[in-house]
Amino acid sequence: MxxxxxxxxxxxxxxxxxxxxxxxxxxxxxxxxxxxxxxxxxxxxxxxxxxxxxxxxxxxxxxxxxxxxxxxxxxxxxxxxxxxxxxxxxxxxxxxxxxxxxxxxxxxxxxxxxxxxxxxxxxxxxxxxxxxxxxxxxxxxxxxxxxxxxxxxxQSSGNDNNANLKYxxxxxxxxxxxxxxxxxxxxxxxxxxxxxxxxxxxxxxxxxxxxxxxxxxxxxxxxxxxxxxxxxxxxxxxxxxxxxxxxxxxxxxxxxxxxxxxxxxxxxxxxxxxxxxxxxxxxxxxxxxxxxxxxxxxxxxxxxxxxxxxxxxxxxxxxxxxPPSPDGDWINHRNADFEKFIPLGEKGAGQSIFASFSRGLESGRDAWVYNSSRERLGDSVQRMIRNYNSEVERYAESGSPTPVESFITPDPQSISWTRSLRNALRKKDKLEYLESAHRVSVYRPFCKQSVYFAPLMNHERSQQPKFFPHADTENIGFYIVGNGNDKPFSILAVDRIPDVSFWGSGQGQFFPRFTFSEANKASLFDELSDAGGSRRADNITDSALSEYRAAYAPDVSKDDIFYYVYSILHSPEYRARFAADLKKMLPRIPQVPGLEKFRAFAGAGKSLAELHIGYESLEPYALNEVSTGQAVVQDEYAKYAVTKMKYAGKAGAWDKTRIIYNQQVTLEGIPEEAHRYMLGSRSAIDWILERYQVKTDKATGIVNDPNDWSREHEQPRYIIDLIGRIVALSLETNRIVDSLPELGLA
CATH class of the missing domain: 3.40.50.150 (Vaccinia Virus protein VP39)
Structure with missing residues (x-):
């Protein structure tokens, strides 16, 4: 002052x-x-x-x-x-x-x-x-x-009834x-x-x-x-x-x-x-x-x-x-070369590599529709649906009073309100519980959750139904940090529905390998249907394929382009050179000089994608499991259950080579090098410690216990082995990224 x-x-x-x-x-x-x-x-x-x-x-x-x-x-x-x-x-x-x-x-x-x-x-x-x-x-x-x-x-919640005033x-x-x-x-x-x-x-x-x-x-x-x-x-x-x-x-x-x-x-x-x-x-x-x-x-x-x-x-x-900037940049000025590259995705009719892309799933009520336990998730969803349908009946019996915001029950332990659900109440639309709406999502990096994927119970689904129309739909894609996010640029390949705040806060964009449509709405050129009866279309544009074949070779495939993009977006040289642009715009992809360099990037991208999507099948890195508590006869699930893991040491001086897993087990021997693999503002290993802990949502009282995932999937060592797998994944990712060739751009 x-x-x-x-x-x-x-x-x-x-x-x-x-x-x-x-x-x-x-x-x-x-x-x-x-x-x-x-x-x-x-x-x-x-x-x-x-x-x-x-x-x-x-x-x-x-x-x-x-x-x-x-x-x-x-x-x-x-x-x-x-x-x-x-x-x-x-x-x-x-x-x-x-x-x-x-x-x-x-x-x-x-x-x-x-x-x-x-x-x-x-x-x-x-x-x-x-x-x-x-x-x-x-x-x-x-x-x-x-x-x-x-x-x-x-307002921070649809239950608050304190939306910004209008002037x-x-x-x-x-x-x-x-x-x-x-x-x-x-x-x-x-x-x-x-x-x-x-x-x-x-x-x-x-x-x-x-x-x-x-x-x-x-x-x-x-x-x-x-x-x-x-x-x-x-x-x-x-x-x-x-x-x-x-x-x-x-x-x-x-x-x-x-x-x-x-x-x-x-x-x-x-x-x-x-x-x-x-x-x-x-x-x-x-x-x-x-x-x-x-x-x-x-x-x-x-x-x-x-x-x-x-x-x-x-x-x-x-x-x-x-100096004045036509783009309105005060700091982190953009690189003029960036505009010359082909956009990863473009709204409208502009040329781009991917035809469709979308934000992740924005539920508006994560505690209700995400959980480590499918059974607990079903109970929560059914409870909220019953409560909401009761509100519809009460609203109709009361003569449909306005404004609806003053009528609704604001108790967050009963219903979590969003704009879309209030609009449904105005129309007296009721909800129906659907077993088919149960899916598996990737809520955060390397953190799968059961999710209830249905209109109204999800506030904004964006184009995710077009990318994952059925529970058994096979598709892959990658989720990037969205422009304007406060996180460093990052990317991760996934094969399930991503959450909008996949990076912890802010938003991102998902670029799928394929899109799907109802069979009767499909083009004659679409591929055969998936197991759910939808028609699959390639999401790499034909114009991009023509561009890359003209630049490199006639046998370049759309898979090659997908993996090439995934690799380029991992390139430390690319991220450093165009850091300011990546904060403000969706990525644009340069074409490296020469077929050999293109093949090197595409091959590395395929290795990275397979590594990141298949992380649950990796051989865990050999960590030392040190028994630190009194030996107690207990079943495997209890032995490897977690409450809240943490690194050894103390705040400001954490020892990230050791993890206090629970009261009985400490993991030792984590290479410091593994923490160099960053996803957003955390290392991949940090994400495991941050997500795999028992949490009770303050507003709803709903418990999310990661040990439930282990039990329901009959894998008592799921979490402890996951740590070893992510250590192995981090080291291999570093090796591949470090070996990427230079871009060779002018």
Whole structure:
């Protein structure tokens, strides 16, 4: 906060020949919380003693929506000013006890976004006691906006009944700017509160012919987020100067990347990247923008970051001048060569290698429809279906009241609601339990789960029914980290339905080898039906086949192309060279020079795919199974059951060569090299420890016990052998990837 106050005052002096203390410089904290920003401003010494009373009574403004915080903020600000005035009186030899207590009339109990909506009447009815303050603030020429905007992405559960409020005027402003200029398909995150705050504050400053300064400390997702490319393009067209100080701290990562991100600025608060954004609009039009960027650095804890910021001066920071980018890149600039390659997949009629691709399964209620136990899964699904059908009957008997969100039973132990299920309730559609909907999925890397795969019980199935129409459909494909995800680019071949958050969070895209359609809708050129009666079509496009045959040899097959792509996407050279592109776009695939190099990549890709899909049949790496507990006569299932495995050692100094498997067994001899094989932000072995533990879902109370998988599949050593298999797989993957040839691109 102190840095922001200093930075704003210094920018006012540099660009406006003014200061925070000057008359006519109105300052607003639109999301004041308990008033900390205004309090720190008053204590900063940036307001001259002779200007304090005028600034406090006329030119400081704060908004707060929550009643308790509003009162606390008013008290904090009033008490601070009263103390300062008492100190002034004492310094002048006056009686401090004679200083009157002055209420802070600059604070408004209001929804900042709502108060500037066209035709707004909310304040006339809800905030009647300070409606005059709302009107007065709206009429002011605000020169400085500072604060810490709220961050939200809507409700976290369909049971919450607290979806984001709509602000038609503000949201239309976002649509015409940030959204229109964004290349993203899903633009919902542009209406998060902190993005709305940037748009709202920008509008407030831009409406003044004299310009002004906006400075927020907030979620820093806009710096490099895929959806925020339109925001970045807009800001450089609206402001003369932009300063971005990236304080890092993204704890939605894991492993080495998490350690590089360092401590969270807000300590126990947000796990997202935090950044300071300072926008400067001088009088006149914006012909060009000077964009300055600074990354605070790697491996810094919270205390170190705060010390660096506390000592910083905006004029002395080593800013990186960022050149304009037509793509809206501020950091991680794309490689121009990338656009020349054939897209892996393309929505619409463009040329691509794969005809179809899709997100994974988004259930909207994972605890209900995924489980290690098929039997437990069936019980949970049937219970929720019964509860939902009872709600349909109650809804019909009640006369179909609206809104349905206020009618439904919000108890998450009864039903997990999603938009699709609420819509079904409106139509009084009932659900039927289907044994045929039981499938096997790949929920996370090397973690199979029983899944109930059916409409409405799954919120969004995307094109997965087209890729795996029946339980016995044989198909393979690979799942990649989706563009805009916070995970490093990764890929893994699977032969079952993948979950949308296969990489732990965010989303990804699945590229199947084949697609399937109903037999009566099939083309004459489709292959014979699968066991379920669907017709199979090759998902590698004919245009890609022609392109590759022309480049290499007439006998190149679509299988060759599939495995070539899988290998290229494992290439460390490819991932490093096009890292920025892979964060922002779906992969594009270069053609390496020469048939020999193509064959080498295709052969390696086939070996990798067979290794990754067939992991359960690998010979386990020989680990030392050390008995650590008292020998107890027990059956094999109890002996090899897990509760929660962990590495030896302690946090910050884990010994990843040893795994404390359970109270009786410790595994030793895991090669450190095995941990080099990374999938997203975890090693393959990390994934096993993270997923294979007994978990009770907090909301539903449903238990997911990985030992149930061992029992139902009659493999008491399934989990302990799986660790050995994944160690072997990791080492072999490293060997194959290390032996890949150079791309040989110009």
């Amino acid at each position: 102190d840095f922001i106050i200093r930075a704003v005052d210094d920018v006012l002096a540099k660009d406006f020949d003014a200061s925070i203390s000057d008359e006519g410089v109105h300052i607003l904290d639109p999301f004041t919380g308990t008033g900390t920003f205004i309090v720190r401003l008053l204590q900063s010494g940036r307001i001259k003693p002779e200007d304090l009373l005028r600034k406090y009574t006329q030119e400081l403004h704060a908004n707060e929506l929550l009643l308790m915080a509003y009162y606390i903020a008013a008290i904090n600000i009033e008490a601070t000013v009263h103390g300062l005035l008492e100190e002034q009186a004492a310094a002048e030899g006056k009686d401090a006890g004679e200083v009157p207590y002055l209420p802070f009339d600059g604070i408004v109990l209001t929804d900042t976004f709502q108060m500037t909506e066209d035709g707004d009447t909310l304040d006339d009815f809800v905030f009647t006691s300070n409606n005059d303050r709302v009107k007065a603030q709206n009429a002011l020429d605000i020169r400085v906006i500072i604060g810490n905007p709220p961050y939200s992405v809507g 038609p005027t503000l949201d239309e402003s976002i649509r015409r700017t940030y959204a229109d200029l964004s290349t993203a398909t899903n633009k919902n995150s542009l209406y998060d509160s902190y993005i709305r705050a940037i748009r709202w504050g920008s509008n407030r400053i831009l409406n003044s012919p004299d310009g002004g300064v906006l400075c927020y400390v907030s979620n820093g997702g806009y710096i490099d987020g895929n959806t925020a490319d339109g925001l970045r393009k807009t800001l450089v067209s609206e402001f003369h100067d932009i300063y971005v100080y990236n304080l890092r701290g993204n704890q939605r990562t894991a492993g080495e990347q998490s350690r590089r991100e360092g401590g969270k600025i807000f300590d126990s608060g947000s796990r997202n990247t935090v950044a300071i954004l300072l926008l400067v609009k001088r009088p006149g039009s914006v012909d060009s923008c000077s964009l300055r960027y600074r990354d605070i650095g790697d491996y810094l804890d919270r205390k170190q970051k705060l010390a660096i910021v506390d000592a910083a001066n905006i004029a002395e920071i080593g800013w990186e001048m960022v």
